[in-house]
Ligand SMILES: Nc1ncnc2c1ncn2[C@@H]1O[C@H](COP(=O)(O)OP(=O)(O)OP(=O)(O)O)[C@@H](O)[C@H]1O
C-alpha cells in the first residue's frame with residue numbers, strides 16, 4: 045500500500061470539497077459552516093448524552109430493556125446509514141473509482157481509499173457517538189466485565205460498513221447501464237420507503253395488541269406461564285380498581301405484586317427485574333409493573349428477530365453480557381463478535397475482488413453489451429411511440445406536441461413513476477391503517493371531506509412533478525425555447541400531460557376510500573368532479589413554482605443539483621399555500637351539509653351541481669391566470685434555462 | 694441584398710468578466726458564415742444571444758430584420774431559424790424519431806411532411822437503425838447528428854450551428870457538409886462556429902474572428918484568397934501572437950537519454966492491469 049497515493053487522493057477529495065465550497069454563495073457558505081459546527085457539537089452531545097442521559101426507565105425495568113435499547117440503536121444507526129447510502133447513490137455518479145483507474149495506482153490502494161472514504165457520513169458522525177456513549181455508560185454501570193462491548197461495537201461498525209460498501213459496489217456495477225441505473229434507483233427508494241415503514245407498522249400492531257393488557261398476546265402465545273400471568277394480572281387489576289379513590293392496603297399490595305413478579309420471573313426469557321428494583325420503589329407501582337411485563341414480552345419478539353438478522357447480533361451479544369449465566373456470558377458475545385467480523389471479512393473480500401475485476405478491465409465501465417439487441421428493420425411503433433404524434437382532444441397542435449413529449453418522458457422515466465406512486469403508497473401504509481380502524485366512527489355526512497382530503501393528498505405526488513416541470517426536461521428545455529410556440533401553449537401542454545396521472549391516481553385513492561369508508565353516491569360523483577378543480581389549482585401552483593424556482597434534476601434521480609435557500613423557501617412556502625388555495629373545494633360539500641342539516645333532505649344533488657359550477661369557474665380562472673404565467677415564463681426563460689441545465693457538483 | 698444577422702455593440706458580461714465585448718456583426722442573406730476564435734473567446738455566448746437563449750447585457754440584435762428579444766417578433770424568428778446549440782437541446786427520454794416528430798409539430802408541419810423529412814434526415818445522418826435507443830443512450834456524435842437533423846427539419850432560412858462537426862465521423866461529416874453547401878446555394882444562410890480551419894475554408898464564404906470577446910476580423914474568404922493568405926495563417930497571425938508564449942515543452946527531448954523515466958509507471962500492482 046502506497047502512502048503517497050493515499051495522501052494524494054485524500055488531498056484530491058479535500059480539494060473537491062474546498063472548491064465546491066468556494067463556488068457556493070456566501071449565505072450558503074455560512075450555512076454550511078454552521079451545519080458542520082452543529083454537526084460537530086451534535087456528535088459530542090450525542091456521545092455525552094448516550095453516556096449520561098438520565099433514563100429513569102433503566103432503574104426499574106427488567107434487564108431485557110438493554111436488548112431493546114441496543115436493538116433500537118442498531119436500527120436507528122442502520123436506517124440513518126441506509127439513507128446516507130441511498131442519497132449518495134442518487135447524487136453522485138456510481139464508482140468514482142473509474143476517475144483514477146487509468147492512473148498508476150495499485151488496486152489495493154484504490155480499494156482501501158474508497159472504503160475508508162465511505163466511512164465519513166452523517167450517520168457515522170451523529171449516531172455512532174451515541175452508541176459509543178451508551179456503551180461507556182454500560183461499562184460504568186456494570187463494571188469492567190462489560191469492556192468487551194467496544195469490541196462488539198467495532199465489529200458491528202465494520203460489518204455495516206463492509207456490507208453497504210459491497211452493496212454499493214454491486215448496485216454501482218448494475219447501474220453502469222443508464223436505463224437500468226434509473227430503474228434500480230427508483231426501486232431501491234421505493235423499497236426503502238416501505239422498509240422504513242415496517243417498524244411503524246409493527247409498532248401499531250403491537251400497540252393495538254398491548255392496549256388490551258396482554259390479552260391478545262396470551263392468545264397468540266401458548267406459553268402456560270403467560271396464561272397464568274394474564275390471569276393474575278386481570279385479577280390484580282380488578283382488585284386494584286376497588287381502591288380507585290383511596291390507597292390500597294400496602295401489605296396486601298406487596299404480596300400481590302410479589303406474586304406477579306414471581307410469575308414474571310418464570311417467563312421463558314428467564315430475566316428478572318434488576319436486583320436494585322426488587323426491594324425498592326418499582327414493584328409498588330402497578331403501572332411500572334405492567335410496563336415491565338410488556339417490555340419482557342416485546343423483548344421476546346425482538347430477540348428472535350435479532351438472532352435471525354446479523355444487524356441484531358450486537359444487541360444479542362450485549363444482552364448476554366449483562367444477563368447471561370455462566371459460560372453464556374462469554375460464549376454468546378464471542379459468537380456474535382466472530383460472526384460480525386466474519387461477515388465483514390467476507391464482504392470486504394468480495395468487494396475487493398470486484399474492484400480487482402474493474403481494475404483489470406474484466407468489467408468495462410461503460411458496458412453496453414447488456415443492452416437489448418437492436419433489431420434493424422422491425423420498427424413497429426409501440427403505443428408510447430405513437431403518443432408523439434397524437435392529437436389530444438381540447439388541445440391545439442402545439443399543445444398536443446408538448447403534451448405528447450411530456451407524457452412519453454414521464455412514462456419512460458422511472459423516477460417520475462415513483463414520484464407519482466409514492467403518495468398512493470403513503471396513503472396505503474399510513475392513512476389506510478389509521479382510517480380503516482376508525483372507519484365506522486366517521487359520520488356519513490362528513491366522509492366527503494375525507495375524500496377531498498385523500499384526493500388533495502394524492503395531488504402532493506403530482507405536485508412533485510408539476511412544481512418543477514422544466515427541471516425534468518434538462519437540455520430539452522432549450523428546445524422548447526427555440527420552438528416557435530407561444531409560452532402559454534407550452535404551459536397548457538405541459539399541464540395536460542399530468543392530467544391522466546392525476547385522474548388515475550386520484551380516482552384510485554378515492555375508490556379505496558369508497559370501499560372502506562363509503563359515502564353517498566352523489567357525494568362520490570361530486571368528489572370526482574372536484575378532482576378536476578383540485579388538479580387545475582395544483583397545476584397553477586406548479587407552474588408558478590416551475591417558473592419562479594426551477595431546479596436542475598440530474599438524470600435518473602430525483603435530487604436537485606442546485607438547490608439553495610431562496611429556491612427551497614419558495615418551494616416550501618408555495619407547497620404550504622396549496623391547501624389554502626384548495627379551500628374553495630370545501631364550499632360545495634359544505635353548503636350541501638348545511639342545507640341538509642338545517643333545511644332537510646332536498647333530493648337535489650347540491651354537492652354535485654355546485655362542484656360542477658366550481659369546476660367551470662376554475663377553468664375560466666385557469667385560462668386567465670395561465671396567460672399571466674406565460675408572460676412570467678417569457679421574462680424568466682433564460683434564467684430557467686440556466687437553472688435547469690445546471691450540472692451539479 | 695438583405696441582412697440576415699446584424700448586431701450593434703453586442704455585449705455580455707458574466708460577473709466581472711466580459712465574455713462578448715461590443716461585437717458588431719453583419720451577415721448577409723445567402724452567406725455561409727464561419728465564426729472563429731480560440732477556446733473561451735465568446736463564440737457560444739454570441740450564438741446564445743443571437744438565438745434568444747441569453748439576454749445581452751447591452752447592445753442590439755437583428756435577426757432576419759426582427760428583434761429576438763421582442764416577444765411577438767421572437768416567435769416569428771424562431772419559426773424561421775434552426776439551431777444546434779452548444780449543449781444541444783435533446784430530451785433524454787425520447788427516441789430520435791419521437792424527437793423529430795415533436796420538433797416538427799412545434800413548427801406546425803404536416804404529419805406526412807414530418808414523416809417524410811424525418812426518414813430522409815435519419816437516413817442522411819445514418820441514425821435510421823437506432824430507433825429503439827433513447828437519446829440518453831446516444832453517443833456524443835450521434836447526439837450531435839440528431840440535433841443537426843432537428844435543426845434542419847423545418848427547412849429554416851437561417852441556421853445557427855455551434856461546432857456541428859465536433860465528434861462527427863468523417864463519412865457523416867462529408868454528407869453534412871454537402872447538405873449545408875446545397876442549403877446555402879438555395880439562398881439560405883448558415884452561421885457556424887468551428888475549430889477546424891480546413892472545413893471553414895472549404896465551406897464558408899465569409900469569416901469573423903473573435904478573440905477575448907472582441908470581433909477582431911470580419912472578411913470574405915475571397916479577399917483572403919486574393920491576398921494569397923490561407924485562413925489558418927490569418928487566424929494564427931491574429932490570435933496566436935502572444936508575448937512570451939510557451940511553444941515547446943522543455944523536457945520532451947530528454948526522454949531517450951533517461952530510460953528510468955520510461956519505466957516510471959512500473960508501480961506494484963500495475964502488472965496485473967494487463968488481463
Ligand atoms: N454561464 C457562464 N457563467 C460564467 N462565465 C461564462 C458562462 N458562459 C460562458 N462564460 C465565459 O465566457 C467566455 C466565453 O465562453 P464561450 O462559451 O462563449 O466560449 P467559446 O468561444 O464558445 O469557446 P469554445 O471554443 O471552447 O467553445 C469564457 O471565458 C467562459 O468562461
Ligand SMILES: [Mg+2]
Nearest residue numbers: 736737738779
Ligand atoms: Mg463554445
